[in-house]
Amino acid sequence: MWSSDSDSSDLEILFALSDWDDSDDSRDDEIALVRYKNRVNYTKTLDAHEFLLRFRLDKTQVESLLGEIYPHLRESGARNNGISPLHQLLLTLRFYALGSLVSVGQFIGVSKSAANQIVRNxxxxxxxxxxxxxxxxxxxxxxxxxAQFPQVLGVIDCTHIRIHISRRKVPEEYKNRKGSYSINVQAVCDANLMFMNIDSKWSGSTHDATIFANSVLKAQCEKKLYGNKWLLGDNAYPLKPYLLTPILNPQSKSEELYNESHKKTRDCIEQCFDLWKRRFPALGLIIRTSILSANAVIIATAILHNICMTNNVEDVPPEVKIPDGEQVPVQDALEVPKNIELETLLANHFKVEDI
Structure with missing residues (x-):
């Protein structure tokens, strides 16, 4: 049974601890010597606001999520004093909120390596x-x-999630233009700031256009799976019949109006990224796991973001300070001539006299 003892000192413990980058495996043995405290049923001991602040989901959504992923989890072994599926989920959500394996391991009373395994699983x-x-x-x-832009299917862009792999050399292709290591994540969102598509398997040096060119989404658009609707992207993407980009050098009022409407509409994806990283601060810090685990964290938090948006879960401030985003230098714009779809749109919708 879970203990109902007070856990008022947990936050002090979490913030007193610090993560490390290049420790030996023997350090895990030191952490394993930590005194196991009775594991608390935080759904009982924390009020609604404190629970949401710590775990980024409310109690109702945690209960629902646990029911959905329960078949894929099992109770941990005796090495870590038996970690229930609920505490595995809470530990992982705590990692998404803090970004520190050491801190979240101490939170439940397990080693750093065990915390890493739980977060991955x-x-x-x-x-x-x-x-x-x-x-x-x-x-x-x-x-x-x-902004009165017609027939928009979604807005597309990429964002960099920084990574660090302890004791291992990160492949050079993960070094982005800024010189740090990252995963370049491509996503599409809707007007309500919910993810409709996400791809997290690409290294930080990969150009946005390359990611799209090799995506399932592009193949679907080529097959006209979504009908006569457009994705909106910036000039890192190629102009396509199904993907519209800004006009680099507008020559008319119609083209200026098109660019203005395009920009306002496309801003949804930046808002979506900002909200996603604010809700799950680990994304705005440096993910210190394997690359495969980092990929899973990215997709998992995108799913949780959508769950929160669908269920109107409150967006509470993060407990940790999130540094400014990974400002990778702007990629070279792709200069391409207008296509017939863009010409038709300018003539039929963005004519000056119709605005």
Missing amino acids: VSCAITNLCSKYICINNTTEDFYKI
């Missing part, structure tokens, strides 16, 4: 829900309300 379990919670919808009306 739970994150992978959550990714099994991807097709349920991250999918393309064909609603365009909400986008039109933003």
Whole structure:
């Protein structure tokens, strides 16, 4: 049974600890000597606001999520004093909130290596829900309300998530233009700031256009799976019949109006990224796990972001300071001639006299 003892000192413990980058495996043995405290049922001992602050989901959503991923989890062995699926989930959510394996391990009373394993297992379990919670919808009306840009399927962009792999050399392709190591994550969101598509398997040096060119999404668009609707992207992407980008050198009022509407509508993806990283601060710090685990964390938090948005879970401030985002230098713009779809849109919708 879970203890109901007070855990008022937990935050002090968490912030007193610090993570390390290049420790030996023997350090895990030191952490394993930590005195196991009775594991608390935080759903009982924390009020609603404190629970949301610590775990980034409310109690209702944690209970629901646990039910969905329970078949993919098992209770940990005796080495870590038996960690229930609930505490595995709470430990993982705590990692998403703090970004420190040492701190979250101490939070539950396990070693750093055990915490790392739990975060990986739970994150992978959550990714099994991807097709349920991250999918393309064909609603365009909400986008039109933003800046009167018609027939928008979604807005697309990439963002960098910084990574660090202890005791191992990170492949050079993960070094981005700024010189740090990252995963370049491509995502599409809707007008309500929910993810409709996400791809986290690309290294930080990969150009946005390359990611899109090799994506399932591009193949689907080529097959006209979503009909006569457009993705909106910046000039790192190629102009396509199904992907519209800004006009680099507008020569008319119609082209200027097109660019203005395009920019306002495309801003949804930046807002989505900002909200996602604020809700799960580990994404704005440096993920110190294996690359495969980092990929799972990225997808899992995107799923949780959508769950929170769907259920109107409050966006509470993070407990940790999130540094400014990974400002990778702007990629070279792709200078391409207008296509017939863009010409038709300019003539039929962005004519000056119709605005």
